[in-house]
Amino acid sequence: MVSPDLAVTLGPLTFKNPVLAASGTFGYGAEFLSYFDLGALGGFVTKGLSPAPRRGNPPPRIVETPAGMLNTIGLQNVGVDAFVREKLPGLRAYDTAVIANVFGETDAEYVELCAKLDQAEGVHAIELNVSCPNVDEGGMIYGTDPRALERVTRACRRATRLPLIVKLSPNVTDIRVTARAAAAGGADILSLVNTFVGMAVDVERRRPVLTKVSGGLSGPAIRPLAVWMTWQARQAVALPLIGIGGIVEAADALEFLLVGASAVQVGTANFVHPDAAVRVVRGLESYLVRHGIPAVRDLVGKLDTGIPA
């Protein structure tokens, strides 16, 4: 059998395979060059970029929890200008999609980030991290307020010609509402989900484990929740989806593809095995061979619920 076709097309973007590395787990890409050729991945998403460099939160910033981890890194990053100047040039040599993840505290900051990256050579798409407080509106999280989410997405849409991905927050009552809001604002693609807000307590000291009390939960613990939300979003919008949440191996990625995601992001697993995402690519390939399926795109949304239509 000829090797299966792994390429996927999501609106304006085509990836050589459906496996991307998630923001915040892959640095700026170069950190992984000792472990594999970045060209083995469909793409990767950079650490979240802000208009100015950010110092991040005081340690302790992470704690392991059952089948997962909580983090409160505090969005430490070099800032968009240093990224474009120092990190991006070295990435152009690799045959992989570079997706810049951005976050702001105001609509104007998001627009500024999108406009700057629009001019940068080597950025293939922008992913909006909307799990941040909106200081214009009293710290309400962008991603949980459908009105603010639609507005900031629309503003970013006008600021760049690059494919625009909106990364949905799972910390909402109904993901379909924010999925529709991002679609209405002009997103090309939705990625979901970001981390769940959680908390761990040190009972001996009777204190929160993390300095900032709460953190973002990631890892296999959230996978069933993320698969369910991807399935729900699939019913709500026609946009292509990228599934994220606790993917460690190919079978996990397949769950997201079958419920309707066209691609996936591998996150926390990159910390455990630097080549975790490459292992997922290989695993998908052998699944396709084993099942005699010629192309991975043939699997997207092919969940058989067994429920008569």
Place this chain on the structure above:
Amino acid sequence: MPQDLRLPVLRNVELDQASFLLEFSAPTMTASMRPAQFFMIGIPGGETLLRRPYSVCGLPGTFDDGAPGAAQLLYKVVGRGTALLAALKNGAALDVLGPLGNGFAIPEQPALHPVLVAGGIGVAPFPALVAALGPAHVPRMFYGARTTGDLALARWFERRTELTLATEDGSAGRRGRVTEPLEEFLAASEPRLLHVYACGPEPMLRAVARLAARFAVRTDLALEAHMACGFGVCLGCVVPTRRRGSEFGYERVCIEGPVMPAEALAW
């Protein structure tokens, strides 16, 4: 260049109260490894998700009975991860990522006299350091712990260093903290001729850093931190620093460390 290998445990022996020496063979990793560099260790199929960082304790040649090309880790059972590690039998598989971090800088011809300061299980990187310094440079060593049973490998160091022990309960050596005999030693020495290497709990390292500043003695601290990855991307292991290049006021223990000069830390 770090490698990610699945390797069998060669031995995993209990030394003292809940401290263990674990050995695995990794000739490609150990060939160029320095003392205080570390591995991220995972247990395949285990119930913990993230790997844990362990300093290399022994490199080929450190322990007389070590297998060729083998590395040894010294650890104490303190939580879930170390309890699972302690339960591993010979032949069990380990996921080993390494070598990671910078490690101690050891001059070819040390002009300064090495002074080792260890607190509890923070003694782990010192056997490899003592071996790397060689018999021509017998270090002065200060080794403290809560109680005598926590002084893992004390007899090993007794034969290879000029050793002062301290325990908080007075069950071995001096009663009190290890930094007290260290302070007396520094006060009676010519600090410009010394090079202090310290590893232990953070309060001990802070005290050592204060002495380093007071006596103007060159001091390298081997730090420990919770980390998810060990290779620079999770940003979970940062410590506050003040030196050039530390533009955010934080540096990563896994990449810029685990060894940092005492004066770099902004504690």
